[in-house]
Amino acid sequence: MLSVEHLKKSYPHSGGSLEVLRDISFTVEAGEFVTIVGPSGAGKTTLLRCLAGLLPRSGGSVTLTTSGRVVDSPPPEIACVFQDYSRSLMPWSKVGRNVEIPLKNKIRERGKRHEQVERALREVDLDGFADSYPWQLSGGMQQRVAIARALAYRPEFLIMDEPFASVDAQTRADLEDLILRVRHDAGLTIVLVTHDIDEAVYLGDRVVVMSGRPTTVVDTVTVDLPRPRSQIATKALPRFAELRTEVLKLITRDGAEVTA
Amino acid sequence: MNTGTRAAELPAETMTLEAEARPGTDPTGRDRSSAAARLLPWGTSIALLVVWELLSRAKVFPSEIPPVTEIARALIKLVPTHEFGASLLATIEQFVVGLLVGGVAGIVLGVLLGAVPLLYQLTHYLLDFLRFIPAVVYLPVLILLLGSTPGVGYVLGAAGAIWPMLFQTYYGVTGVSAILRDTGRVFGLRPHQRLLHITLPAVSPFVATGLRIAASHVLVVVTAVQIISSVAGLGSDIAAYASNAVYPQMYALLVVVGALGVLMNFGLERLERRQLHWHTSYREAGR
Ligand SMILES: Nc1ncnc2c1ncn2[C@@H]1O[C@H](COP(=O)(O)OP(=O)(O)OP(=O)(O)O)[C@@H](O)[C@H]1O
Ligand SMILES: [Mg+2]
Numbered sequence: 262m263l264s265v266e267h268l269k270k271s272y273p274h275s276g277g278s279l280e281v282l283r284d285i286s287f288t289v290e291a292g293e294f295v296t297i298v299g300p301s302g303a304g305k306t307t308l309l310r311c312l313a314g315l316l317p318r319s320g321g322s323v324t325l326t327t328s329g330r331v332v333d334s335p336p337p338e339i340a341c342v343f344q345d346y347s348r349s350l351m352p353w354s355k356v357g358r359n360v361e362i363p364l365k366n367k368i369r370e371r372g373k374r375h376e377q378v379e380r381a382l383r384e385v386d387l388d389g390f391a392d393s394y395p396w397q398l399s400g401g402m403q404q405r406v407a408i409a410r411a412l413a414y415r416p417e418f419l420i421m422d423e424p425f426a427s428v429d430a431q432t433r434a435d436l437e438d439l440i441l442r443v444r445h446d447a448g449l450t451i452v453l454v455t456h457d458i459d460e461a462v463y464l465g466d467r468v469v470v471m472s473g474r475p476t477t478v479v480d481t482v483t484v485d486l487p488r489p490r491s492q493i494a495t496k497a498l499p500r501f502a503e504l505r506t507e508v509l510k511l512i513t514r515d516g517a518e519v520t521a
Numbered sequence: 522m523n524t525g526t527r528a529a530e531l532p533a534e535t536m537t538l539e540a541e542a543r544p545g546t547d548p549t550g551r552d553r554s555s556a557a558a559r560l561l562p563w564g565t566s567i568a569l570l571v572v573w574e575l576l577s578r579a580k581v582f583p584s585e586i587p588p589v590t591e592i593a594r595a596l597i598k599l600v601p602t603h604e605f606g607a608s609l610l611a612t613i614e615q616f617v618v619g620l621l622v623g624g625v626a627g628i629v630l631g632v633l634l635g636a637v638p639l640l641y642q643l644t645h646y647l648l649d650f651l652r653f654i655p656a657v658v659y660l661p662v663l664i665l666l667l668g669s670t671p672g673v674g675y676v677l678g679a680a681g682a683i684w685p686m687l688f689q690t691y692y693g694v695t696g697v698s699a700i701l702r703d704t705g706r707v708f709g710l711r712p713h714q715r716l717l718h719i720t721l722p723a724v725s726p727f728v729a730t731g732l733r734i735a736a737s738h739v740l741v742v743v744t745a746v747q748i749i750s751s752v753a754g755l756g757s758d759i760a761a762y763a764s765n766a767v768y769p770q771m772y773a774l775l776v777v778v779g780a781l782g783v784l785m786n787f788g789l790e791r792l793e794r795r796q797l798h799w800h801t802s803y804r805e806a807g808r
Binding site for chain 2: 313340343345351354363396
């Protein structure tokens, strides 16, 4: 379980400081899929970098309750998929190497490492692309490489920063379903931020709604939609529309505009 | 000079220009015009040499500028001699040692300065001051210390190489994308693994640009040192021929120095194309 308590983050800013996260608290249970929606510039990336131990906090705490460990540096239980896939992959390494390099310390034996790389690439339907360079692939495929890299790492927690924001609508739907599938297969705990309300409701067990900057948690909405979910059937449910509206209301009440 | 430019795009720019200038990659595919474009520079070069020859023969040029054919004859006579071989070797040796020592030192210091911000803060006034001092300025002191030995060429060659390498490497290291650095940390890579798999490859285009700037600096410095002092090499031969008014031989050696420069640049370009095939500017052209 991941527990975030009264997390604060300010950046130094032209002499003074820029308050981005004012007071963020929520928990993520083991096996849960928590989505976080917030307007652009609310500090979603900032929040995730704090969760992953990449950014020092200005206050509050992030704790992995299973190990009782406070997250001050990147813990081995967490893997990330970043917002900008094209810059998170190493253009000088082939797809296979991109997935393999993070495993160097986890799996000492080369043969086993390669097996795991192959399995991860298969999970995202990229078998056969290990010897391509990332830049030879389409945007959606590159993001799948980033997902495969995170999966191969076998983390307990997968943290994703608007992973589908820069691909077309069809690819986006495919990637959403891909994530739901691998999450089911691997029993992952996922935290995903997005500014897309539909996506947040479609994917999540719970939606944490954030205000605009300085950011607080407005409310948390439990998504009681049946699983497995389907782009067509789930989104056609009246309950889906209700939840969507509920989240939208929470966000607009706060006065921030969001792409719905 | 080039060393002074702070440009994250410098490698990209220089390489793109070259990739685009390559004949045959013309997207319109007009073969005849691209063949003409290839031949034209040769034509103008030959035409200029002919004009030179005629002006010199007609005594329009002073006697210090001999006809091209005489220079060519001098070159052919000079090349097989033992003295020429020794001088050429001495120049190449000073060039290689200077570039290696200065280049490696520049990369190491550049990585250190880029990785430890405090180090940069403490030293950057000094570095910015030192980088603009031409290496040849240290020549008198070195002659006093080392005499007219190849050591002078090594040291000053290295001094010519170190600055472009240091600053290019530094810009490269500080320019590694934040997302890539985060990636390395999130996936638990140790510092030396991050250096090997992320920082160094990301910096390599900058190092390539630094290397090319450094190489041309070193050739200039090494030749100048030999001309001014009597450190053995093509430069000191050039100075000797000039002071004895043996002009065809002097120009013949100038041709050799020029050819060395062209060869070196060609070699470095080839190396770059091979090592940086993944870089944006080589993706279509080089594969
Ligand atoms: N390293 C930094 N130094 C200073 N300010 C920063 C830094 N990173 C982010 N900020 C500021 O913090 C605020 C929130 O940025 P952040 O990237 O976390 O937002 P976001 O919600 O992820 O935005 P987007 O939806 O555009 O991805 C912005 O105003 C940004 O300018
Ligand atoms: Mg962001």
